[in-house]
Amino acid sequence: MFQALNEAFIYELKSIRRSWYKLILITLLPLLGFTLIISIFKSGVAYEMPIAVVDNDKTELSRMVLNHIQANATMKISYTLNSTKEALNLVKSSKVYAVVVIPRHFSRDTLLQKQPHITAMINTQYILIGKILTSALSSTLMQSSAQIEYVKNLVDLQNPHASINSISPIGIQITPFFNTFKNYFYFLVSALLPAMWQIFIVITTLVSIGVIFKNKHERLCFKNARYVPMKLIGLLLPYTIAFTLIGILHILYMYSMWEFQGSFSVMVFGIFLTVVAYQGIALLFFATGFDYARSLSLGAVYTAPAFAFLGVTFPVYNMNNFALFWRDMLPISHYMQLQISQANYGADIFFDADKLLVLFSFWVVFIPVFMLFYKRLKKEMH
Amino acid sequence: MNFRDTFKNEVKLIFSDAAIILTIIAGVILYSFLYPQPYANQSVSELSISVVDYDKSDVSRDIVFKLNATPQIQVTQNNMSEQDAKDALIKDEIKAIIIIPKHFKKDLALNKSPTIAVGADSSYFLIYGGVLEAAMKSILTQSATIKVANLLKKQVPLNTAKEAYTPYSLNIINLFNKDNSYTQYVVPAVFILILQQTLLIGLGILGGGINERMRRKEDEYFQTAPFWYMVLSRILIFGSIFFIHILFYFGFSFELFEVTRLANITDLLTFAVAFLLAAISFGIFLGTLFNSREIATPAVLFSSLPLIFSVGFIWPLESIPNSIHYLSLLVPSTPAIHGFLGLNQMGASFDMIIENYTILWVQTLVYLSLSTLIFIKRRRTFYANQQELQKG
Numbered sequence: 001m002f003q004a005l006n007e008a009f010i011y012e013l014k015s016i017r018r019s020w021y022k023l024i025l026i027t028l029l030p031l032l033g034f035t036l037i038i039s040i041f042k043s044g045v046a047y048e049m050p051i052a053v054v055d056n057d058k059t060e061l062s063r064m065v066l067n068h069i070q071a072n073a074t075m076k077i078s079y080t081l082n083s084t085k086e087a088l089n090l091v092k093s094s095k096v097y098a099v100v101v102i103p104r105h106f107s108r109d110t111l112l113q114k115q116p117h118i119t120a121m122i123n124t125q126y127i128l129i130g131k132i133l134t135s136a137l138s139s140t141l142m143q144s145s146a147q148i149e150y151v152k153n154l155v156d157l158q159n160p161h162a163s164i165n166s167i168s169p170i171g172i173q174i175t176p177f178f179n180t181f182k183n184y185f186y187f188l189v190s191a192l193l194p195a196m197w198q199i200f201i202v203i204t205t206l207v208s209i210g211v212i213f214k215n216k217h218e219r220l221c222f223k224n225a226r227y228v229p230m231k232l233i234g235l236l237l238p239y240t241i242a243f244t245l246i247g248i249l250h251i252l253y254m255y256s257m258w259e260f261q262g263s264f265s266v267m268v269f270g271i272f273l274t275v276v277a278y279q280g281i282a283l284l285f286f287a288t289g290f291d292y293a294r295s296l297s298l299g300a301v302y303t304a305p306a307f308a309f310l311g312v313t314f315p316v317y318n319m320n321n322f323a324l325f326w327r328d329m330l331p332i333s334h335y336m337q338l339q340i341s342q343a344n345y346g347a348d349i350f351f352d353a354d355k356l357l358v359l360f361s362f363w364v365v366f367i368p369v370f371m372l373f374y375k376r377l378k379k380e381m382h
Numbered sequence: 383m384n385f386r387d388t389f390k391n392e393v394k395l396i397f398s399d400a401a402i403i404l405t406i407i408a409g410v411i412l413y414s415f416l417y418p419q420p421y422a423n424q425s426v427s428e429l430s431i432s433v434v435d436y437d438k439s440d441v442s443r444d445i446v447f448k449l450n451a452t453p454q455i456q457v458t459q460n461n462m463s464e465q466d467a468k469d470a471l472i473k474d475e476i477k478a479i480i481i482i483p484k485h486f487k488k489d490l491a492l493n494k495s496p497t498i499a500v501g502a503d504s505s506y507f508l509i510y511g512g513v514l515e516a517a518m519k520s521i522l523t524q525s526a527t528i529k530v531a532n533l534l535k536k537q538v539p540l541n542t543a544k545e546a547y548t549p550y551s552l553n554i555i556n557l558f559n560k561d562n563s564y565t566q567y568v569v570p571a572v573f574i575l576i577l578q579q580t581l582l583i584g585l586g587i588l589g590g591g592i593n594e595r596m597r598r599k600e601d602e603y604f605q606t607a608p609f610w611y612m613v614l615s616r617i618l619i620f621g622s623i624f625f626i627h628i629l630f631y632f633g634f635s636f637e638l639f640e641v642t643r644l645a646n647i648t649d650l651l652t653f654a655v656a657f658l659l660a661a662i663s664f665g666i667f668l669g670t671l672f673n674s675r676e677i678a679t680p681a682v683l684f685s686s687l688p689l690i691f692s693v694g695f696i697w698p699l700e701s702i703p704n705s706i707h708y709l710s711l712l713v714p715s716t717p718a719i720h721g722f723l724g725l726n727q728m729g730a731s732f733d734m735i736i737e738n739y740t741i742l743w744v745q746t747l748v749y750l751s752l753s754t755l756i757f758i759k760r761r762r763t764f765y766a767n768q769q770e771l772q773k774g
Contacts, residue, residue: 029684033684033687033688037687037688039703040688040691040702041691042703045701046697046698046700046701047700047701049698049700050700088557091557092730092734093734093735094720094724097698106550109550110549113545113546113549115545115546115547115548115550115551117550118550118551119552119553119554120552120555121555121557122556123557124557125557125558125559125567125728126695126698127559129695130556130562131511131562137552141551141552142552148549162493165493165494166532168495169490169495169525169528170490170495170496170498170521170525171495171497171498172517172518173500174499174502175499175500175502176502177501177502177504177505178503178504187505187506187507192691196684196687199684203680203684210676214676291400292676293400293675294404296676296679296680297401297404297405298404299679299683300409300583300679301413301416304683305417307687308572309419309420311506312505312506313506313507313508314426314508315508317429317509318423318425318427319420319423320423323419323422326416326419340505344505345472347472
């Protein structure tokens with residue numbers, strides 16, 4: 001029985017050695033995909049986003065405000081214009097992300113304590129960019145306004161400490177838990193790489209089994225319809241090893257930069273469970289019709305939208321029931337929960353036992369897979 | 383072989399291929415319903431948080447009330463100890479903890495600027511951002527109230543105090559997608575990518591399949607048909623199918639998911655035609671390169687995530703390496719997403735997105751020329767021996 005497994009394992013290893021396509025599927029392509037994603041977000045923070053300013057006041061005070069904005073690394077004043085309409089057209093044609101308008105009589109109204117409003121019009125079609133700019137502009141304006149208030153308070157109170165406290169009667173201290181860097185690289189990349197990883201697992205599994213059937217090598221590989229499960233396991237094994245290693249590599253890479261709070265062995269176990277779960281699902285897609293190209297289409301429909309369902313960008317709490325159901329049907333969302341719980345929270349194995357159990361429960365797909373393959377092969381061998 | 387026969391053969395080949403039909407018809411329709419599902423509730427709201435109130439004064443209760451009034455958060459626990467709150471956070475029952483210190487009210491009165499601590503789970507950035515936005519807003523409002531009250535104590539008239547508590551302020555206007563809806567953000571861009579990718583897979587399977595059969599020297603229409611007849615057939619077949627898809631996506635789906643439609647129909651369709659031609663040309667080009675039917679799906683699938691994130695609508699172009707940005711301009715989806723978002727989501731006029739329109743036409747010309755060169759060369763190689771045999 002184990003000889004069957006061994007034979008199939010050797011068969012597939014040899015075929016990988018012969019086929020450059022299979023070889024790059026488990027080496028070059030995943031690494032290239034990972035590298036692209038990593039390079040896109042490499043900077044981690046958004047900087048020098050172009051904005052336009054319209055200064056209707058043109059006084060020393062308005063120039064001071066603009067200097068404060070210019071000094072903020074998040075944005076860059078790319079256009080200084082005289083008309084708001086012109087500036088808005090620049091937003092519409094995506095030349096700038098925001099327009100800051102300083103009103104007429106800004107300086108005078110400030111002196112008269114009439115609290116003039118500086119207007120910032122922000123392109124919130126791009127939510128993340130909009131949020132980053134909103135907070136950068138708010139904090140810059142708050143700082144520059146506080147400076148003026150401080151001077152005024154100092155005159156009134158004659159006490160520097162009291163002057164500061166009067167500006168903001170309540171202090172705010174913000175602590176980000178778990179991802180102390182508040183870095184977008186970490187937010188996005190730590191979820192995007194697993195999302196790519198599951199695509200590669202499913203596609204590679206389909207390629208390995210699909211090529212056998214397409215080239216009519218079933219007889220060569222399965223010989224007879226005996227020990228079908230063992231032979232399938234043997235065929236999958238090289239890829240199980242490859243993708244478990246790639247999964248580990250991803251963890252090692254990410255957490256060479258950030259602290260990994262949890263247990264590395266629990267994580268590796270979770271990676272292994274996920275790889276096998278996806279291999280089983282891929283085989284099920286194939287067994288629905290034993291048609292190579294069609295099973296790839298099914299694999300694409302299943303794996304491509306997974307990132308959106310992970311809940312890393314849009315929170316799970318606000319998803320509707322169908323989205324939650326579909327999310328539960330994707331092993332990668334359970335894997336992602338495990339990764340966040342292990343890496344960020346440092347949860348112990350008992351806490352995460354449920355996640356591991358769910359990942360393991362996907363293995364149940366192997367029952368129909370073995371049955372369908374057995375039926376098909378038995379029919380073909382006769 | 384004349385055009386009519388080429389066209390008929392192409393139609394037969396495409397519609398008898400389950401993998402192609404599954405992708406370009408069933409896939410496109412399925413995706414249009416599946417993709418927007420996670421965002422159906424549109425925005426982040428009512429995140430559970432816990433307030434640890436050591437002060438228990440009317441001022442601290444007022445702050446809790448203000449926090450509860452924001453749409454983003456809901457205070458579900460305000461009698462927990464700090465330790466219990468931390469445990470609840472790890473168990474994912476709450477997303478943030480806000481701590482109001484002891485003697486808060488007293489310190490306020492003494493102008494000692496007591497500090498409120500806000501701790502939030504930053505594993506999920508929309509959650510983190512939402513909690514922070516709501517907390518900042520409530521606390522700053524409370525601060526302003528206190529400052530006004532302090533001015534009133536100094537006999538400043540109320541009307542003046544309401545303005546004078548700060549020198550100037552910032553008024554933020556959200557230009558498009560005013561409610562920060564996630565559907566509005568993701569769906570219009572991702573739909574373009576879905577249309578392109580399914581189109582590329584369909585044409586890739588077709589082209590790869592023909593290459594496979596030419597290698598086997600099959601005696602079929604593609605052995606003799608002029609390549610331009612094949613190109614024209616594909617533009618007609620895929621063009622009309624995807625033109626209907628575009629009407630379905632921009633009409634029916636956008637309506638269903640309440641996505642803004644600002645573009646006028648002429649501009650939108652003019653741009654859509656350029657997009658379809660560019661995508662079809664790119665698909666034909668990829669098809670001439672693929673050696674088998676089964677390369678297209680993996681190749682296109684692997685490119686999806688890097689492509690959507692290099693467009694620049696999620697992560698700003700200014701922070702993406704130039705080399706990746708230029709590389710992404712080789713693919714129609716990049717200029718197409720910029721153009722469609724401009725026209726339909728931001729109400730740009732056609733001349734504001736003319737650059738993207740031009741890029742699509744350049745892509746069409748370049749990819750069609752390249753395809754012609756490659757296809758003719760490959761066909762000659764594939765059938766080379768046969769021709770010699772025939773001659774001999």
